[in-house]
Amino acid sequence: MSNISSEQTSSFWQKYHFFILLIAAVVIKQVPLVSIPFNWLESYFHEISHGLAAIVTGGSVLRIQLFANGAGLCTTQGGMGFVISFAGYAGATLWGWGIYKLASSHQRIAQIFSVLLFLLIVSSIIFWGRDLLTWFILAVLAVLFLLTIKLKKLHYLQRLMQLFGLLILLNSLSSPSYLLDGRNLGDGAALATMTFIPEIVWVLIWFSLALVALYSLYKSAKKHN
Amino acid sequence: MNISSASSQNSIFGLTNQTNTSKKSLVRSVDPVVVPKAEQETLLNKQANQGIVADQQAIALFEKNQLEANAAKYSLNSSTFSTTDKDKPSPKNETAVASYQTVGNLAQRESVQQLFGVDVFA
Numbered sequence: 001m002s003n004i005s006s007e008q009t010s011s012f013w014q015k016y017h018f019f020i021l022l023i024a025a026v027v028i029k030q031v032p033l034v035s036i037p038f039n040w041l042e043s044y045f046h047e048i049s050h051g052l053a054a055i056v057t058g059g060s061v062l063r064i065q066l067f068a069n070g071a072g073l074c075t076t077q078g079g080m081g082f083v084i085s086f087a088g089y090a091g092a093t094l095w096g097w098g099i100y101k102l103a104s105s106h107q108r109i110a111q112i113f114s115v116l117l118f119l120l121i122v123s124s125i126i127f128w129g130r131d132l133l134t135w136f137i138l139a140v141l142a143v144l145f146l147l148t149i150k151l152k153k154l155h156y157l158q159r160l161m162q163l164f165g166l167l168i169l170l171n172s173l174s175s176p177s178y179l180l181d182g183r184n185l186g187d188g189a190a191l192a193t194m195t196f197i198p199e200i201v202w203v204l205i206w207f208s209l210a211l212v213a214l215y216s217l218y219k220s221a222k223k224h225n
Numbered sequence: 226m227n228i229s230s231a232s233s234q235n236s237i238f239g240l241t242n243q244t245n246t247s248k249k250s251l252v253r254s255v256d257p258v259v260v261p262k263a264e265q266e267t268l269l270n271k272q273a274n275q276g277i278v279a280d281q282q283a284i285a286l287f288e289k290n291q292l293e294a295n296a297a298k299y300s301l302n303s304s305t306f307s308t309t310d311k312d313k314p315s316p317k318n319e320t321a322v323a324s325y326q327t328v329g330n331l332a333q334r335e336s337v338q339q340l341f342g343v344d345v346f347a
Contacts, residue, residue, distance in 0.1 A: 050346040062343055074346045084346060186347045 018221035021159070025166040037144060039070035040137050041164065042092055042171030048124065049091020050074035053084045064128040066137040085190045089206035092172040097213040100165030104220070107154035110161050118145040169217070173210035176203045 013020070029035050043066055051061035051074050059079020066072045076084060099117075103110040121142040129135045148164075151157045179188040180203055188199035314322065 047346075072347070075343050076346065077343050081344060084344065088346060190346070 014224075017159075017162075018218055021163050021166050022170075025163060025170050028163075028167065029170060036068075036070075037140055038164075038167045039171065040066060041141060041144070042096075042168050042175065043067075043070050043072040044121070044124075044138070044141055045095040045168055046088045046092040046172070046175075047072040047074040048120070049087045049095065050084055051076065051128065053087030053091065054079035057083050059084070061128050063130045064124060064134065065131060066134045068133065068137070082191065082194050085187045085194070086202075088187045089172055089176050090209055092168060092175075093206070093210045093213050096165045096168030096170075096172060096210075097217065098165070099168065100162050100217050101220070103158050103161030103165060104224070107158050110158045111149065111154055114145055114148050114157060114161060118142055118149060121145065166217075169210060169214055173207065173214065176206040176210075179203050 028038060044064075047064050047066065051064060054061055054074075054076035057078075057080040060077050061074065062077055063075040064072070065075075074088075099113070102113045121138055125135055125138045125142070129138055144164075148157050148160045151160070176188070179186045179199060183189075184192075184199070188202045191197070191202045192199045
């Protein structure tokens, strides 16, 4: 009897794990204190995307700053301004999608990827963090990934990584809307200045990208069932 | 500053030389005439008095010139700007130099910005 119920639970989880994790992510985002490190997570992947875009286009990263309220700054030198500006929100979406996808593919891959992300955060502390607050925030994120690596059961690591991926994706879905504050500041305004395409268009592009990524994850989760 | 003080010294020397020559000419005019000893003494005293008078005049002139020189020296020391003003380019030239340097600085600034230019992404 108990075997039947556990099988039912397992099949329910397998069938609806994407939605369960999505609801969990939405709930976590609403909880005041608990949501803070996850906001930092999205902020970090946003800024690191700017930085990596700068490196890829021939520039360099001078500094990454993270703030307690989830804001961030990336100071770069050289590189292609358009690509670097666009990479912030688009990159965060890609990180969220990638983390979920890789964590879903295999438990061992999820573990290796977790180690790589931990190393990336540690490198960011060493090379790009320049102030105490940024070091503290990055240290919290590093501990977060270290805890996932230390988990005995890789199954939990996989689920946690999927949750992180969805949290980043949800943040990158909502955060471009913060640009529409009429202040003409941020990546959208920078792209609007460069291309003469209004800021709202860029916000819609980023929103659409995050939506497509979320839909892609839903489709792949459905396929696995 | 040094040049003007040297010229003032030269001018002092010139004045003393003049007094010396006038003294010599007085002595020469006396030499060919044969005069008695008593008269000679009075004449010598007179000459000496005349020489002293000439010296006093020279001293007076010397002192006057020295005062003038000191006054000139003091004015040079106290108002350094007035002397440096002579070396200063005219306001027109200054404007030209300033505008020339501004153009130079703009180019320099641009090259520095290219070298150190950073972008901040939020």
